[in-house]
Amino acid sequence: MDLNFPKGFLWGTATAAYQTEGNNLNSDWRSIEEAIEYEISQTNGIDHYNLYDSDFTFAKELGLNAQRLSLEWSRVEPENGKFDRKEIEHYREVLKYLKNNNYKVVLTLHHFSNPVWFEELGGWKEQNISSNIFIRYVTLCLEEFGELVDYFLTFNEPNLYAGFYPLKHYYKERIVSANRYIGNIRSLMKTHVKSYELIKKYRKSTQVGFCLNLPYIEPYSKSILDVLAAKLINNIGLEYFSSYIRNYSDFLGLNYYFHLKAKANLFNPDRFIVLYDGNAERVRYGVKGIKVNIDLSNINVGEVYSDLGWEIYPKGIYEVLVELRKFGKPIIITENGIDDTDDLKRAKFIKDHLFFVWKAINEGVDVGGYFYWSLMDNFEWFEGYKPNFGLAEVNHKTKERVVRASAQEFAKICKFNKLEADPLPTLNNKQNRNV
Ligand code: BGC
Numbered sequence: 001m002d003l004n005f006p007k008g009f010l011w012g013t014a015t016a017a018y019q020t021e022g023n024n025l026n027s028d029w030r031s032i033e034e035a036i037e038y039e040i041s042q043t044n045g046i047d048h049y050n051l052y053d054s055d056f057t058f059a060k061e062l063g064l065n066a067q068r069l070s071l072e073w074s075r076v077e078p079e080n081g082k083f084d085r086k087e088i089e090h091y092r093e094v095l096k097y098l099k100n101n102n103y104k105v106v107l108t109l110h111h112f113s114n115p116v117w118f119e120e121l122g123g124w125k126e127q128n129i130s131s132n133i134f135i136r137y138v139t140l141c142l143e144e145f146g147e148l149v150d151y152f153l154t155f156n157e158p159n160l161y162a163g164f165y166p167l168k169h170y171y172k173e174r175i176v177s178a179n180r181y182i183g184n185i186r187s188l189m190k191t192h193v194k195s196y197e198l199i200k201k202y203r204k205s206t207q208v209g210f211c212l213n214l215p216y217i218e219p220y221s222k223s224i225l226d227v228l229a230a231k232l233i234n235n236i237g238l239e240y241f242s243s244y245i246r247n248y249s250d251f252l253g254l255n256y257y258f259h260l261k262a263k264a265n266l267f268n269p270d271r272f273i274v275l276y277d278g279n280a281e282r283v284r285y286g287v288k289g290i291k292v293n294i295d296l297s298n299i300n301v302g303e304v305y306s307d308l309g310w311e312i313y314p315k316g317i318y319e320v321l322v323e324l325r326k327f328g329k330p331i332i333i334t335e336n337g338i339d340d341t342d343d344l345k346r347a348k349f350i351k352d353h354l355f356f357v358w359k360a361i362n363e364g365v366d367v368g369g370y371f372y373w374s375l376m377d378n379f380e381w382f383e384g385y386k387p388n389f390g391l392a393e394v395n396h397k398t399k400e401r402v403v404r405a406s407a408q409e410f411a412k413i414c415k416f417n418k419l420e421a422d423p424l425p426t427l428n429n430k431q432n433r434n435v
Contacts (some may be wrong), residue, residue, distance in 0.1 A: 003358040003419040010369025011105055011414035012066035012393060014026060014335050016111035016156070016316040017075075020048035021376040026074035027113045028123075029270045029381075036384035045385075046378055046394045052094050055401070058392060059375055060101050062281045062407055063415035067098055068334055070108035070156070071145075074115035077137055088144050095148035106371070107336070109138060109195065110213075111164075112381070124165065124179070127187040131194060138195045146203050152378045153253055153334065157213040158188040159237065168230040178320035186277065189244055196248045211253025211334040212241060214324075216316030217260045220276060221310045226263035233262050238323070251368065252335035256320055256353075259313035270409045277311055308387050312349055321365045330366045333357060337373030339380075339387035345408035346391075352417050372410060376401055 033041045035174050048055055059067060075087040098105050111243060114123060124130050138154075157159070161177050162184035195327050199208045217233050218228035245252050260275040300383025304312050316417035317336065324331055337347045361367050385396060391407035394400070413419050 001421050003355065003421055005358065005417050005419075006361065006368075008368075010066035010332065010371070011419060012068055012106070012369065013375040013380065014068035014106075014337075014371040014373045015048065015375050016070045016108065016113075017072035018070075018111065018113040019374075019380070020046055020269075020376070021072060022047045022049055023115070024072050024077045025191035026115050026117075027072060027255075028074075028116055028119045029113050030116075032382075033379060033384070036382075037379070038383050040396050042067045043396075043398070046376060046396075047376075047399050048376075050089075051399065051401075052283040053097055055375060055392075056101065056103070058401065058403065060103075062229065062391070062411040065102065065414070066104040066371070068106040068153070069094070069098075070110065071109035071141065073110065073137060074113065074117075076140070077115060078117075080121070080192065081136070082116050083140055086169075088140075091391065092143060092148070092329050095145055100147055102178075104150045105148060105333070106153060107141075107145065108153040109141060110134070110154065111256070114162055117362060124162075124184050124187045125291070127183070127190060130187055131191045134191050135194050135198065138198055138326075142202055143200060146206070149206060151207045151209070151251070151332070152195075152199055153193045153209060153211055155188050155210045157211060157255055158192070158359055159241070160213040162188060169190075169296070170417060183238070189241075192244060193248045193327065200270075202225060207250040208249040209249040209253055209332075210244070211255050213255045213257070213335075214238070214320050215256070215258050215260045216313065216319045217262055218319075220261040220263035225266065226262060229263040229264040231277070233273060234323075245329055249329060249405050251330040252316075252324060252360040254320060255335035255342075256317045256333065258310045276422060278311070283342060293343050306339045306345070307341055307347075308383070309433075310339070311327075312338070312345065312352075314349070314356050317353050318360050321357065321360035321367060322363070325365050330368045332369045332371070333367065334371050337374040337389045339389050340406075341388040343393075343404040343406050346434060347409040350406065350410050351413070351419060354413060371432055386419075 018024055018027055019214040056067065071091055075084065076091070077083055095105060118130070118133060121129055165184055182349060196208050199206060216238065217230050219230040241263065254433060260277060263274045263276060265272050265274050306312060317333070317381050321331060336353050340345055340349070341348045354370065357367055372391065374389045376384070376392040377388040377394045379385055380389070390404070391410065392401040392403045395402070
């Protein structure tokens with residue numbers, strides 16, 4: 001039996017400007033990139049800024065009909081209030097290239113990076129200043145790029161960014177106070193609402209939303225305390241966004257990567273809820289009343305994990321999609337992907353996740369598209385250029401792209417808009433496609 005996807009389903013890959021363009025000298029991530037990967041940073045990163053046409057041509061050959069990308073704000077507005085005409089023209093060319101090649105364009109306005117001058121003014125913690133400044137930028141984007149965009153995403157993963165955003169200033173810092181987190185998130189979501197209203201006022205039919213990073217969180221054990229802990233974390237995570245999704249979004253973007261297990265730990269006041277990564281005895285986050293303790297280290301514990309040490313748990317995407325149905329909004333999977341340098345697990349990773357996406361659609365969840373992260377290997381924030389999520393491998397010396405075999409497997413699905421229900425080899429994983 002073939003598993004068909006709805007007509008008009010968006011098949012694409014997702015990229016972000018800072019991670020792919022290279023040479024973003026006015027961005028607040030530049031100093032971190034240089035600290036992690038000095039040599040590559042000095043040679044234009046993966047240089048998608050100059051190679052975008054051949055990159056998108058390769059995506060087209062895979063049969064993709066949509067592309068998610070972002071603009072680098074620090075290029076468009078390198079100084080407070082001064083817009084750079086040359087960079088605006090560059091992005092117009094990029095977007096026109098996509099449109100001329102019949103792509104549906106999903107444009108992210110903010111994907112984790114800010115201009116340095118914005119940081120110097122206090123960044124997102126200064127709610128009024130940051131919001132007004134960003135809205136001025138959104139207004140420009142609307143005027144210059146509006147007609148070339150089908151879907152706007154205002155913010156990428158505000159739920160994650162609000163937590164790790166302050167960390168980058170003190171690279172080794174691992175504690176974000178809840179006050180700081182809440183301050184950041186308020187500021188981001190207030191700006192989302194204003195951006196949503198602005199875009200809808202001038203371009204009624206353009207779809208506007210934001211995307212969340214939502215792992216599937218289940219109880220660590222059957223104990224009532226663990227069940228409550230998982231419920232609490234899930235609710236805190238989603239309920240906060242509920243009114244923004246219901247009232248200020250045409251669709252919701254879902255970025256799904258992994259699975260966590262919540263364990264209540266009442267006798268350890270430092271970490272009264274601990275989130276474990278899948279079945280590994282590895283703590284990712286400990287939550288205490290006012291502090292979120294983030295462990296950025298990664299341990300690879302076997303073949304059910306990606307090279308970054310993230311557990312592969314395809315069924316989780318189904319669980320999250322079913323949970324999101326309550327908002328009554330279309331969902332687009334704006335990111336899902338794997339760091340897999342040798343390309344041994346990627347094809348199966350994609351197919352298994354798509355199987356569960358199909359299952360959710362089949363049960364009535366409105367899913368409009370799937371964007372694999374990412375088109376080619378790129379800069380992975382705190383980990384530099386080591387993780388390899390790409391459908392194409394990048395040679396950092398020559399910048400040459402070599403298409404991975406899994407890309408061809410993905411292409412078959414996109415071209416025919418269906419997943420063949422062939423017997424796929426199963427990883428040594430506790431859960432598989434037979435649910
Ligand atoms: C982010 C991407 C990142 C990916 C893989 C997502 O949280 O939006 O920028 O590269 O995860 O870590």
